[in-house]
Amino acid sequence: MxxxxxxxxxxxxxxxxxxxxxxxxxxxxxxxxxxxxxxxxxxxxxxxxxxxxxxxxxxxxxxxxxxxxxxxxxxxxxxxxxxxxxxxxxxxxxxxxxxxxxxxxxxxxxxxxxxxxxxxxxxxxxxxxxxxxxxxxxxxxxxxxxxxxxxxxxxxxxxxxxxxxxxxxxxxxxxxxxxxxxxxxxxxxxxxxxxxxxxxxxxxxxxxxxxxxxFVCPSENADVVRAGARRAIAAYLNVGVYAAFHEWMGRGEALSGMWAKWKEGDRKGALEEIPDQVVDDLIIHGSPAECRAKxxxxxxxxxxxxxxxxxxxxxxxxxxxxxxxxxxxxx
Known part of the structure; x- marks a missing residue:
């Protein structure tokens, strides 16, 4: 059952x-x-x-x-x-x-x-x-x-x-x-x-x-949400266990730029390397109805x-x- x-x-x-x-x-x-x-x-x-x-x-x-x-x-x-x-x-x-x-x-x-x-x-x-x-x-x-x-x-x-x-x-x-x-x-x-x-x-x-x-932010201000979400994603996905997980999930190519910049100490550049698609995959945002559907x-x-x-x-x-x-x- x-x-x-x-x-x-x-x-x-x-x-x-x-x-x-x-x-x-x-x-x-x-x-x-x-x-x-x-x-x-x-x-x-x-x-x-x-x-x-x-x-x-x-x-x-x-x-x-x-x-x-x-x-x-x-x-x-x-x-x-x-x-x-x-x-x-x-x-x-x-x-x-x-x-x-x-x-x-x-x-x-x-x-x-x-x-x-x-x-x-x-x-x-x-x-x-x-x-x-x-x-x-x-x-x-x-x-x-x-x-x-x-x-x-x-x-x-x-x-x-x-x-x-x-x-x-x-x-x-x-x-x-x-x-x-x-x-x-x-x-x-x-x-x-x-x-x-x-x-x-x-x-x-x-x-x-x-x-x-x-992770959910019910807001239709996509640019503001994505900017904040990039900081959270960088904080977590540069930790070894999460980086390995997302490489296993097939996001290695999409996140390679972020990982490279982060290792170089370029935090701002690392954020800019996170694609919108990765943000939208991992963080639910949009209208409340859109969020409930997601x-x-x-x-x-x-x-x-x-x-x-x-x-x-x-x-x-x-x-x-x-x-x-x-x-x-x-x-």
């Missing part, structure tokens, strides 16, 4: 966390089913979801994503189990390698063996949530005698953030699905197919969830759950009005 489409929103929302109760309620009223947090340089991934767990029981909660490196194994399991216990049946933990920038430069942790690290954290969490006493050597860490002292009523879904084939196959083989981002609606068909195939090859008859962070294309190509990220590329954009204009109840 195919999974239902779940329209979600990225959190935290604008403003201080303590002010979000009414906004979360309005998200649910507007037809959004999910909220998805992240963890880089803002709020941690768990606190916004813990508040939502208490304030708005209609929303499912997920992390997209928590880096596999930045919590010790036992603490990771405690964080996951605590939120799953606070919101039984409506929490999913998304885990990913993150990037060398976040892990190494910002957190002072060696960014080594990312595939193995994510795989080991997934396996450890499954072991811990089963309630067993763990004395085991994983490839990237060892746990000796830990038993999780909190048992959620319902086991949370575990999802893997994935870009290229190895991580996508890991997501399909050893988790409940994949979290994807920085890709076009057309790219989704390729990556979701790999996840599904890996699940079937592993003997699973359950459909895999595909959660996608989709979001639907992601679902049509294999996404089961969206996490819309409203991008403030147009200074005249009203963030909350954009949330309303893109809502499942709009149009």
């Amino acid at each position: 195919a999974l239902p489409n779940r329209p979600g929103m990225t959190v935290p929302l604008p403003g201080h966390l303590h002010t979000h109760r009414d906004q979360l309620a309005e998200l649910a009223d507007l037809g959004y089913t999910d909220i998805w947090s992240a963890e880089s340089d803002g709020a941690d991934a768990f606190t916004p979801l813990a508040l939502a767990a208490a304030w708005e029981p209609r929303l499912r909660l997920g992390t997209a994503i928590v880096p596999a490196y930045t919590r010790s194994p036992a603490l990771f399991a405690q964080s996951v189990a605590s939120l799953a216990d606070a919101a039984p049946g409506r929490f999913a933990i998304g885990i990913g390698s993150s990037s060398n920038v976040i892990v190494e430069r910002w957190n002072g942790i060696a960014f080594e063996q990312p595939y193995q690290k994510v795989r080991d954290v997934v396996r450890f969490l499954r072991d811990a949530l089963d309630g067993e006493k763990i004395a085991k050597s994983y490839d990237t860490f060892e746990v000796d005698g830990f038993r999780l002292g909190i048992r959620p009523e319902e086991r949370p879904k575990i999802l893997v953030a994935a870009l290229q084939e190895g991580m996508l196959r890991l997501a399909g083989r050893e988790s409940d699905g994949a979290i994807i981002n920085w890709l076009s609606a057309e790219d989704v068909a390729t990556v979701s197919g790999i996840v599904a195939d890996a699940g079937r090859e592993a003997g699973s008859d359950e459909d895999k969830e595909i959660v996608c962070r989709i 979001i639907q294309a992601y679902f049509d190509n294999g996404v089961t759950t969206s996490s819309l990220a409203i991008m403030p590329f147009d200074p005249d954009l009203d963030h909350w009005q954009a949330i309303r204009d893109l809502a499942p109840t709009a149009g």
Whole structure:
């Protein structure tokens, strides 16, 4: 049985966390089913979801994503189990390698063996949530005698953030699905197919969830949006893991000029080298109706759950009005 489409929103929302109760309620009223947090340089991934767990029981909660490196194994399991216990049946933990920038430069942790690290954290969490006493050597860490002292009523879904084939196959083989981002609606068909195939090859008859962070700026001021979008694209797609992903997706030639200028230290020139087509592939913009149609294309190509990220590329954009204009109840 195919999974239902779940329209979600990225959190935290604008403003201080303590002010979000009414906004979360309005998200649910507007037809959004999910909220998805992240963890880089803002709020941690768990606190916004813990508040939502208490304030708005209609929303499912997920992390997209928590880096596999930045919590010790036992603490990771405690964080996951605590939120799953606070919101039984409506929490999913998304885990990913993150990037060398976040892990190494910002957190002072060696960014080594990312595939193995994510795989080991997934396996450890499954072991811990089963309630067993763990004395085991994983490839990237060892746990000796830990038993999780909190048992959620319902086991949370575990999802893997994935870009290229190895991580996508890991997501399909050893988790409940994949979290994807920085890709076009057309790219989704390729990556979701790999996840599904890996699940079937592993003997699973359950459909895999595909959660996608989709970057949206509902504005018809295309020149302004593209200018802002180029800065965001350059910031991400010059990171090694994203550059490799887009080369694999066939954008190597289109992005070669940007990569060359960036390596030379010519940041302005790098922005100018990003073609409009790449911007339009990766960032949804236009009228609200056009944006809703483009979001639907992601679902049509294999996404089961969206996490819309409203991008403030147009200074005249009203963030909350954009949330309303893109809502499942709009149009």
